[in-house]
Amino acid sequence: MTSYSDSKGKQILLTWPERSKKLWSVPEPTARWVRARPKLGLATCPDLRSVGSTALKTVPDGMWLLATPEYADVMVVEICTSVQNLADKRSRYAPQLHALIVRIPRPWLLEGFATATKTPRWTVLADEAPSEDLVLPVRHLRVMLFLDDVSYETVRSAITPAAHEFFARHSSLASYTAQPMQRLLRRMDADQHWYTDS
Secondary structure (H helix, E strand, O other): OOOOOHHHHHHHHOOOOOEEOOOOOOOOOOOOEEEEEOOOOOOOOOEEEEOOOOOOOEOOOEEEEEEOOOOEEEEEEEEOOOHHHHHHHHHHOOOOOOOEEEEEOHHHHHOEOOOOOOOEOHHHHOOOOOOOOEEEEEEEEEEEEEEOHHHHHHHHOOOOOOOOEEEEEHHHOOOOOOHHHHHHHHOOOHHHHOOOOO
16 A cells, blocks of 8 residues: 655655646746746745735645746645545645735745756746735635555545546646546646537
């Protein structure tokens, strides 16, 4: 049975792409999805908050952002270590009557990608170097929840996933490039809700 701790799961998530235009759709050819978590580098990473909240925030195990000047789309990955842990993490992303925002710290935007070029992250997520933190409303949120084998079987027979939720076993976490995982991840895309492209 495969069972990962949060820290082991985050190590595996660091092998997933740091930026991508292929996994989920992008609004324009130059746009990219950027991995905001797990932490890589020294700067404080982006987090999710309710509008107006300064104290309470959600810090996912994994998070990818696509930012525009008006909004951000967010893909979240959570490593769940038990059914109770799953219940806690699911509650953070349950449909709410108030809006979520993503706060993207300026130092994180100015920090370079892990590639040799050290291109600053803002060049992919913003039109110009920011003078302050970016705070954007979340337009599209999807959550992938990874469970150990026992919890996966328990949950699979006990709940009906919400429209924003996707589930997989811990053992699938390292299979990012496998075709079944790529198909599941692509189902998280907002474009998957539409019958045709036009």
